[in-house]
Amino acid sequence: MPARSIRVLVVEDFEPFQRFVASILQKQPELQIICKVSDGSEAVQKAEELQPDLILLDIGLPSLNGIEVARQIRKLSPKSKILFVSQESSAEMVHGALGTGAQGYVLKSDARRELLEGVNAVLRGEQFVGNRFTGHDFAGASDTRASCSVRSNAVVGPLQQDIKIAHHEVGFYSDDRRFLDELTQFIGAALRAGNAAIVVSTESHRDSLLARLQAYSLDVGAAIEQGRYIALDAADALSTFMINGMPDPVRFMKVLGDLVARAAKAGKGEQARVAIFGEVCHLLWAQGNAGAAIQVEKLGNLLVKRYDADILCGYIMKTSQREPERHIYERICAEHSAVCSQWTGL
Numbered sequence: 001m002p003a004r005s006i007r008v009l010v011v012e013d014f015e016p017f018q019r020f021v022a023s024i025l026q027k028q029p030e031l032q033i034i035c036k037v038s039d040g041s042e043a044v045q046k047a048e049e050l051q052p053d054l055i056l057l058d059i060g061l062p063s064l065n066g067i068e069v070a071r072q073i074r075k076l077s078p079k080s081k082i083l084f085v086s087q088e089s090s091a092e093m094v095h096g097a098l099g100t101g102a103q104g105y106v107l108k109s110d111a112r113r114e115l116l117e118g119v120n121a122v123l124r125g126e127q128f129v130g131n132r133f134t135g136h137d138f139a140g141a142s143d144t145r146a147s148c149s150v151r152s153n154a155v156v157g158p159l160q161q162d163i164k165i166a167h168h169e170v171g172f173y174s175d176d177r178r179f180l181d182e183l184t185q186f187i188g189a190a191l192r193a194g195n196a197a198i199v200v201s202t203e204s205h206r207d208s209l210l211a212r213l214q215a216y217s218l219d220v221g222a223a224i225e226q227g228r229y230i231a232l233d234a235a236d237a238l239s240t241f242m243i244n245g246m247p248d249p250v251r252f253m254k255v256l257g258d259l260v261a262r263a264a265k266a267g268k269g270e271q272a273r274v275a276i277f278g279e280v281c282h283l284l285w286a287q288g289n290a291g292a293a294i295q296v297e298k299l300g301n302l303l304v305k306r307y308d309a310d311i312l313c314g315y316i317m318k319t320s321q322r323e324p325e326r327h328i329y330e331r332i333c334a335e336h337s338a339v340c341s342q343w344t345g346l
Contacts, residue, residue, distance in 0.1 A: 005032040006123065009052040011069065012085070013038040013061055014178075017108065021056060021085065024115050031119065040064025048076040054123060059086040059097065060181065070100035083122045085111060087182055087340060090189035094133060104128035109169065109340035132167070132338070168297075168304050170313045170336040172329075179316050180205070182340070183277055184212040186312050187229075190275035191218055194268030196228040198259060200237045201279040201314075227266030230259065234279045246292050252299045253306075260307045274309040281332070282315045290328045297335035 008031055012018045018036055025031040034050055037043050040061035047055060055073065059066035070082050082102035086093075087109070094105045103122040106114050107130055114130045121128035173179035183199075187209065190197045199206060210231075213220050223229035241251035263274045278300070284293035300311050313336070333339045 006030050006054060007032055007034045007050070007052045009034060009043070009046060009050060009055045009080075010036045011038075011040075011043040011055060011057045011061065011066070012036070013058065020111070021115070024111065025119075027116060028119075038062070040066065040069045043069050044072045044076065047073045047080060051077050052080050054119065055080050055082045056085050056119075057082055057102070059084065059088050059093070067096055067100060070097070070102050074101045081122050083118055083128070085115065088185055088189075089132065090185070090193070091133060092189065092193065094129065098127070098129075105133075106130045107132050107338070109171075109338040167337050168300050168311045168313075168335070169338045169340065170297075170315065170332060171340040172315045172317055174317060176205075176208070176316065179314055180208055180212060183209055183312070183314065184216070186277060187275060188213055188216055188218060190273070191220070191223055191229065194228075195273045195275060196263035196267040197223075197230070197275045197277075198263055199229075199231045199277045200234050201231070201277065202234055202283075205279065206231050206233075227263065228268075230263055234283050238280050238283065242292070245289060247296050247299060249299060249302075252296070253302065256299075256303055257306065260303065260309050264308060272308075274307065276303075276309055276311045278311060278313050281313055285315070285328065285332075290325070294328070294331050294335065297332060301335060 008025065010018060010021055010033055012021065015038075018038075022033055022036075025033060031054075034052060035046050037046055038061070041063045043055075043057070043061070044064065057066050057070060061069065066084065066086065070084075073080060073082065082100070083104040083106065084097045084102055085106050085108060086097070087107065088094075088097075089107055097105050103125075104118045104127060106118045106128070110130050110132055118128040118130065171179070171182055173182070183205070187197045187199060191213070199209060201209070210220060220229055237255075240255045241247050243251070260274050260276070264272055267273065281293040281296050284290070284296065297313065300313070303309060304311055315332075
């Protein structure tokens with residue numbers, strides 16, 4: 001890596017994550033943040049004006065999304081290397097991002113572990129894709145020069161189609177908008193891919209999600225008829241497997257297992273997966289039953305091991321968490337393969 005300062009433009013509309021990125025980059029003094037912007041159109045303007053060496057770019061931006069931003073920057077600042085840092089977790093989205101000529105893609109939830117590794121790989125002229133996308137081949141996705149080497153934690157080779165990695169992830173959100181943004185992406189990506197989706201949530205969140213999915217031109221009505229989209233009330237779901245304030249493992253696996261198996265059969269293709277969003281653990285914690293919430297999370301780990309399913313658990317924390325409950329937060333995080341925290345109370 002060159003000894004001179006490497007000029008970095010950070011494009012991110014969530015200020016706490018901007019600060020997080022800055023704290024990570026500070027670990028390498030040669031990485032100098034020359035500008036931080038939160039708007040897509042402004043990012044294009046600043047890239048042309050400043051000609052940075054490296055651009056860390058989110059996808060979900062105001063005025064102009066990150067994919068279009070990257071396309072424009074490639075023309076206006078062709079020497080700038082682009083590393084996407086986004087919460088968008090579908091392989092289709094990664095292909096689209098790298099197809100702009102960007103050199104790398106890191107999930108926000110994995111940034112603590114992978115951001116610097118990705119930055120260094122991209123600066124060496126290599127392509128970098130994070131561990132989460134093991135089993136996908138993105139070697140041909142970028143339109144950069146053919147001689148560009150590939151630096152990816154993803155497994156590339158003939159065994160890819162046989163690899164299935166299940167994820168049990170958790171997100172902590174400070175408001176409904178960010179919560180619904182991620183939920184829409186998670187469920188929408190599954191339905192677009194022909195997979196099945198199960199949503200176990202409150203009525204207001206189910207209604208908001210449905211409206212958002214329809215706004216993205218997804219035929220949710222057809223998915224419901226096909227059995228690929230199943231929406232349940234979180235409180236009602238809890239009543240099916242809770243006994244004396246704690247989850248019964250046999251009932252849980254029976255109720256949820258049957259549901260996942262039914263949804264999987266409705267999915268398109270022989271290897272259809274099921275995306276599950278659950279809000280039941282949030283309800284339990286909010287009711288003061290954190291012990292039960294943690295036990296349900298443990299059962300969720302068993303569920304993803306048994307079925308071709310991915311689980312996203314959502315917690316909306318609208319007020320600062322009281323210090324005595326921080327250990328609960330840490331125990332919940334420990335039960336998941338990845339944590340995405342957009343909660344400013346942490």
